[in-house]
Amino acid sequence: MxxxxxxxxxxxxxxxxxGFILAVAALSPMAVRGQYLHPKVIAKQTTIRKxxxxxAKVNVVRDSMKGPEGMAEESEALSVxxxxxxxxxxxxxxxxxxxxxxxxxxADSQQKYMIADIQAKFDGLLPKVMKKRKDVKQGRFSMGDxxxxxxxxxxxxxxxxxxxxxKKLTGGKTAFTMLVGGMPAYLKLMIGIVDAxxxxxxxxxxxxxxxxxxxxxxxxxxxxxxxFKKLPAVS
Amino acid sequence: xxxxxxPVAIAPGTDLMALDYNVVLNEILVMRAGQATTGPIxxxxxxxxxxxxxxxxxxxxxxxxxxxxxxxxxxxxVAPVEATPxxxxxxxxxxxxxxxxxxxxxxxxxxxxxxGIVLEDEATNAYLERIGxxxxxxxxxxxxxxxxxxxxxxPQPNAFALPNGSIYVTTGLLALxxxxxxxxxxxxxxxxxxxxxxxxxxxRSNRKKFLTANIIAAVGAYTPGGxxxxxxxxxxxxxxxxxxxxxxxxxxxxxxxADLKGIDMMxxxxxxxxxxxxxxxxxxxxxxxxxxxxFYNDHPELQERIKYLGSYLGARxxxxxxxxxxxxxxxxxxxxxxxxxxxxxxxxxxxxxxRSAVFLALKLVYFHPDSSExxxxxxxxxxxxxxxxxxxxxxxxxxxxxxxxxxxxxxxTVEEEERELLATPAGQENAxxxxxxADELYRRALSLDNPTPLAHxxxxxxxxxxxxxLDALTEYHKYIELAPVAIDRERIQKRIxxxxxx
Numbered sequence: 059m060x061x062x063x064x065x066x067x068x069x070x071x072x073x074x075x076x077g078f079i080l081a082v083a084a085l086s087p088m089a090v091r092g093q094y095l096h097p098k099v100i101a102k103q104t105t106i107r108k109x110x111x112x113x114a115k116v117n118v119v120r121d122s123m124k125g126p127e128g129m130a131e132e133s134e135a136l137s138v139x140x141x142x143x144x145x146x147x148x149x150x151x152x153x154x155x156x157x158x159x160x161x162x163x164x165a166d167s168q169q170k171y172m173i174a175d176i177q178a179k180f181d182g183l184l185p186k187v188m189k190k191r192k193d194v195k196q197g198r199f200s201m202g203d204x205x206x207x208x209x210x211x212x213x214x215x216x217x218x219x220x221x222x223x224x225k226k227l228t229g230g231k232t233a234f235t236m237l238v239g240g241m242p243a244y245l246k247l248m249i250g251i252v253d254a255x256x257x258x259x260x261x262x263x264x265x266x267x268x269x270x271x272x273x274x275x276x277x278x279x280x281x282x283x284x285x286f287k288k289l290p291a292v293s
Numbered sequence: 294x295x296x297x298x299x300p301v302a303i304a305p306g307t308d309l310m311a312l313d314y315n316v317v318l319n320e321i322l323v324m325r326a327g328q329a330t331t332g333p334i335x336x337x338x339x340x341x342x343x344x345x346x347x348x349x350x351x352x353x354x355x356x357x358x359x360x361x362x363x364x365x366x367x368x369x370x371v372a373p374v375e376a377t378p379x380x381x382x383x384x385x386x387x388x389x390x391x392x393x394x395x396x397x398x399x400x401x402x403x404x405x406x407x408x409g410i411v412l413e414d415e416a417t418n419a420y421l422e423r424i425g426x427x428x429x430x431x432x433x434x435x436x437x438x439x440x441x442x443x444x445x446x447x448p449q450p451n452a453f454a455l456p457n458g459s460i461y462v463t464t465g466l467l468a469l470x471x472x473x474x475x476x477x478x479x480x481x482x483x484x485x486x487x488x489x490x491x492x493x494x495x496x497r498s499n500r501k502k503f504l505t506a507n508i509i510a511a512v513g514a515y516t517p518g519g520x521x522x523x524x525x526x527x528x529x530x531x532x533x534x535x536x537x538x539x540x541x542x543x544x545x546x547x548x549x550x551a552d553l554k555g556i557d558m559m560x561x562x563x564x565x566x567x568x569x570x571x572x573x574x575x576x577x578x579x580x581x582x583x584x585x586x587x588f589y590n591d592h593p594e595l596q597e598r599i600k601y602l603g604s605y606l607g608a609r610x611x612x613x614x615x616x617x618x619x620x621x622x623x624x625x626x627x628x629x630x631x632x633x634x635x636x637x638x639x640x641x642x643x644x645x646x647x648r649s650a651v652f653l654a655l656k657l658v659y660f661h662p663d664s665s666e667x668x669x670x671x672x673x674x675x676x677x678x679x680x681x682x683x684x685x686x687x688x689x690x691x692x693x694x695x696x697x698x699x700x701x702x703x704x705x706t707v708e709e710e711e712r713e714l715l716a717t718p719a720g721q722e723n724a725x726x727x728x729x730x731a732d733e734l735y736r737r738a739l740s741l742d743n744p745t746p747l748a749h750x751x752x753x754x755x756x757x758x759x760x761x762x763l764d765a766l767t768e769y770h771k772y773i774e775l776a777p778v779a780i781d782r783e784r785i786q787k788r789i790x791x792x793x794x795x
Contacts, residue, residue: 115408125503127393130400167413168780171446174409175643182644185703199706206784255787 094194116222201257224271245271464637478569481555672734680720746775
């Protein structure tokens with residue numbers, strides 16, 4: 059009787075360890091999900107020369123045995139790092155501008171609200187995109203011509219929206235996850251490139267990296283470089 | 294001044310018995326609606342059918358209650374007053390965890406400002422601050438608390454307090470309320486959460502629950518076979534959900550404490566306390582069909598809160614002062630809230646909450662019918678409501694229907710939803726009726742004093758959708774001419790270019 063229970067226990071431990079290895083493998087740095095392009099981009103009807111990057115919103119939490127704890131400061135720093143890194147990667151193929159460089163109007167509260175509202179609009183669209191990523195290829199998603207209210211530089215072709223989420227595990231929680239199973243530490247980004255004139259979603263990609271999000275970001279560059287290879291370069 | 298039509302309304306100079314009468318009447322209305330009551334006349338109502346004499350007495354009380362002299366009436370208190378704790382939690386000591394949380398919320402505050410969540414309207418924020426400061430007990434000083442009262446740009450009716458003393462009321466809630474006392478009720482409730490250190494207490498409790506959840510998960514992972522194992526497996530599957538479910542908001546006890554303490558603070562600041570009940574009643578109006586009941590939720594439901602607050606108020610039976618009546622003035626409040634309401638209608642439209650937009654715009658037009666801007670917002674709301682019905686039907690407001698609608702909202706885009714509705718006769722009828730209303734209202738907005746150029750933009754968009762290209766072009770040109778520095782000038786220019794090309 060006792061032997062049976064011990065055997066069951068051992069079997070469960072093996073199953074958990076196997077599950078954990080699978081999860082890590084699935085979240086390995088090279089596990090960049092597919093990039094989904096709008097048919098207009100594939101057909102080269104839309105050419106992206108100049109890109110404006112909106113402020114990234116990356117939120118990470120520290121998961122301990124006593125539940126998740128906020129990492130507000132780290133999240134802010136990570137948002138800036140991701141934004142800069144993406145700008146560097148895209149700069150290899152396109153002309154890249156930050157929002158402050160590209161707006162023609164002063165940053166008053168009206169403009170601040172407008173940016174907040176456009177960002178909120180992307181947040182509203184994102185769950186629908188994530189549910190059916192493949193539909194980007196059919197040109198199903200659009201934010202409408204309201205994006206023109208951002209009053210960006212007239213030569214801007216596309217706007218980049220960056221969202222991210224991640225989880226850092228404490229030592230105790232890491233050990234617990236290894237023994238019992240559960241989601242390991244990770245960083246997931248959701249990046250959308252939107253037509254600056256029509257609001258159509260031109261590209262969507264969501265790379266995932268395993269490990270502490272604050273350090274995993276160092277491996278992000280490679281993933282992003284690989285990720286944006288599909289985006290037609292401008293000669 | 295006149296008390297607004299409501300079952301718990303108290304007329305000026307009403308005596309204490311009259312308050313009992315109002316509570317009684319309110320409960321009768323609740324019972325008529327087929328809901329259970331926990332109020333002071335519950336005991337009488339239980340034996341209703343058995344004792345006719347009691348029926349007669351009750352009828353006499355209800356009928357003649359307001360006519361009784363105050364001296365007699367004062368003796369008729371229905372229940373002992375529930376004792377509420379002191380305003381400040383003196384026993385509370387800051388620990389490492391609490392200070393870490395404080396650091397996090399300070400950063401959250403800054404992020405709200407930076408990301409355009411805070412409404413940068415000095416008049417509105419000063420108004421909130423004035424009411425908030427009146428409610429705070431005089432001379433009260435709290436460690437690690439700096440009071441700040443601000444409006445948050447969010448069309449969902451809500452309010453929340455951060456433990457550092459930052460209190461946010463959403464534009465959605467400001468637009469929904471009817472008077473200053475209701476706003477005071479919301480602020481008093483949130484102030485109690487800060488003064489009694491509820492966020493820290495809840496955080497500590499959550500951390501314990503998470504630890505429990507983890508332990509349960511560990512036990513579940515190594516479950517032995519047999520009956521005992523099956524039981525633990527079930528607990529493991531269900532328990533973390535139950536443990537987590539109690540983490541939505543504050544616990545029932547803390548919410549109740551904030552409600553009752555809030556009533557005390559309102560009375561001290563001469564705000565009519567029953568307005569808290571009315572504020573909650575306004576929140577029960579499920580315009581968008583989004584109040585979905587979960588399997589288990591520890592947050593006391595609005596109806597339950599309305600009931601216990603009714604009982605508490607009945608037991609306290611406080612006098613209504615002339616100052617309290619002043620604070621009930623609807624027009625004075627709406628005058629202050631008018632710009633925020635307009636801002637909120639735009640936010641509601643952005644968030645595809647079209648029914649809320651129509652509801653609020655109607656309120657605005659009813660309050661100030663000669664305002665071109667108010668009429669414009671009503672026209673805009675109707676135009677964007679399109680093929681949707683203005684109000685949800687009873688069938689659509691059932692819990693299962695709301696869950697279905699929420700699932701659909703997650704999948705469908707607004708354009709897809711409209712296309713689906715336009716394929717139905719009801720949708721076509723709605724679209725036609727709303728377009729007609731919008732057209733009339735835009736024209737009315739332009740015929741009033743100081744006409745807003747936005748009405749030309751609205752007409753342009755309406756005509757473009759209807760395929761009246763030339764009319765649309767005319768209206769767009771008028772808009773650009775009258776509002777040359779509008780933030781959406783570029784957008785309209787592009788539309789003109791596209792229409793001209795066609």
